[in-house]
Amino acid sequence: MSLRSALLVAGFVLAALNLRPAIAGISPLLDEIMKDVGLTPAGGGGITTVMVVCLGVFGPIAPLLARRIGLDRTLLAGLLVLAAGVVLRGLDGVPTLYAGSAIAAVAIAVMNVAMPGITKQYFPDRVNLMTGVYSSAIVGGAATASALVIPIEHATGYGWRGVSALMAVPALLAALLWLPQALRGQAGPQNGPRPFGVVLRSRVTWYVTALMRLQSLTFYVMLAWLPTIFHDAGLPADQGGYLLSVTNLVQVGATLAVPILAGRRPSQVPFVMGAGLMTVAGYLGMLLAPVAAPWLWMVVLGIGQGASFALALLLIALRAPDPASVTALSSVAQSVGYAVAALGPVLFGLLRQVSGGWTVPLLAGLGALGAQLLAGWFAGRPATVGKAYR
Template identity: 35%
Template sequence: MVGNGGVGVSMTDAEKLRIQALRVDQGRKENRGRWVFIGLMVLVGLNLRPALSSLAPLLTRIQQDTGLSALAIGALTTLPVLCLGLFAPIAPWLAKHLGAERTLSFALLLLAVGLLLRGVPLSPLLFAGTLLVGAAIGIAGALLPALVKREMAVGADLMTGVYTMALCLGGALGAGLSIPLTDALGGWQLGLASWSLLAMLALVGWQTLMPRRTVGVTVADTAGSMRALLSQPLAWQVMLMMGSQSSLAYIVFGWLPTLLVARGYSEADAGWMMGASVMCQLLSALLAPWLARLGRDQRPALLVVLGCIAAGIWLLLLGPMEWRWAGVVLLGLGQGGSFSLALTLIVLRSGTSRLAGKLSGLSQGGGYTLAALGPLGVGVMLHFEAGLGRITFVLLLITAVAAGFACLAGRNHRLEIDDTGHLVTR
């Protein structure tokens, strides 16, 4: 082909076919890589809730065997949630220095070690293992929204629903299998420690198949400092919405079986009811991002799922006992949807994957720190023998607070870096 005064070179049919074949092959590799990444996210997500939900059905046995007071048991349920908040902001810093992939490997290793420590029949190691578990989940949980936005920029909100569904499934397995595993293995220590096998499987899978990135491509970024992020009301709104709805979630993980036993159910029935409720979260966790796409923003979807939580709590703790399964279903649908939407907000309110990483660290760090007050508060109320009526009122009040922040964070706004390098809300 001859150009302007120069000689061009035309491609032969064979060269065109070769280029087309290379593009098709590249597309297939990228498609396979996406499916592998989805599988890895599901495997990792399965590990981030059993460490929490498997503890709650065993609290009565642990208290009987160790002689811990109700206040100490309350601290045991609060410790992992507090660690989620304290360690989540460290995730972007670790990703900057180690890379997001190695940081997630480190978190999975830490999780496995913490779970094994909880199997040692010594109370201090039970608390130490629980601390490590909370730290590991905090780091991993803060990394995953940014990794999802980086690897799957198109449809990241829907992928967040898939990842959240894996979280809920892990939570359901932890709650439902906790008592059977303890009975089968001959003690709650081995029952708790057995979940380390799943964490080791995820570590091996992630190390073997994780996406490989060149040095310099990380979740962290210098644009948009934490101080700048804290100056944006939208970041606070997302964080406080995450914190208030997470407080309800961890009260359920930590205390729902105990509250159901106080209502008159058996220990086994309480564990299965909690497991069934968490299992119901699978459906809403997957569908909530689709529901959120139906409107211009996420406020209607958020209010629907928070309304389900309020109805479920009332039915389980104060409503007619024959309506208990309706309460189980409503609570599960509400909590799965609210957590899925809270994580989706991190993705939708961030203009880039790096901003998503920082907003994730802030919202999960600050949010989980606030959320830790929930299980601690319920533990204090039980220590002073508060009735189910007062506890239910407090839970409904937290739900109302979450709805207020949902109306702010659910608006169609987004954090972006402008042309001058400053963080702005658009």
């Protein structure tokens, strides 16, 4: 592998590793943040809510930037803005806490949308492999941040502000590695057809979007409530946290392996359906026998959710013919997906409050998974945006 190719792959992977730590690293520090700046629990939860909402609202900026300055420079700008946001978040004052979080999330939203287009542009013959690599990097980055922020805080003695600022270091390193691609990329506005019109008129777009938003919803519901579900079922509180860690770690392997296999086939329906059914099995285990085999349910759930996430990203790259169209499809699918996902944990909690237990919320989650399977059936069939099914 040449030095240029090595820098390309290294910058690509490290950029993907930066797409979740700024969000996932907040939860372990949240109690300390609330005490330090005087936030209520609602105010503390609002930090993550603001970030997830920004992921949905600001994704459409990415195709506009890519058309103006190119995908390479769009990704570079996202990394630099992310670094600025996490540093700002650690400065004194509640306004900077929320503003920095929002700025970091806007940068992540842009990079989320750009990554499938980057995959299509630089790895057109290895879309399945590189989708697996970068989706597993996303999941691995989230798991690593959740696990390491507290040990890093204790080791350095910096406190939550210093740890937040340290998150700028990997973003800046990724920007440095990606700089050669940005310097070689197209500098001026790009001419040619605008893909949004074709993308928005295609049925394929809405099948892929439905799959993305439903798998995001069922994932964020579990991310928010899984430890509480097991605790209410009679398991110790710390064991609920360990179970969440297990399912997140299992997702890393699933996100790497499944796209590599699925991308070799003309139809991804068997893989999408299999991933959805494994997620259903995890939900059913928690509903019917949460304490009988909780570790088994979490392994099954992790495989299903990790595979579903990676397959949704793979379909974005496979279902559009060129990088500009992939970026437009990614913008639609991911913006709607995260906007819907932000509501999932709130609605799940409301159902728990109204019903007095977890049976009704988990049944609602199974209903969402049924819709996910239906969307996956159509999204997984071989098709291209703007063309009929073969």
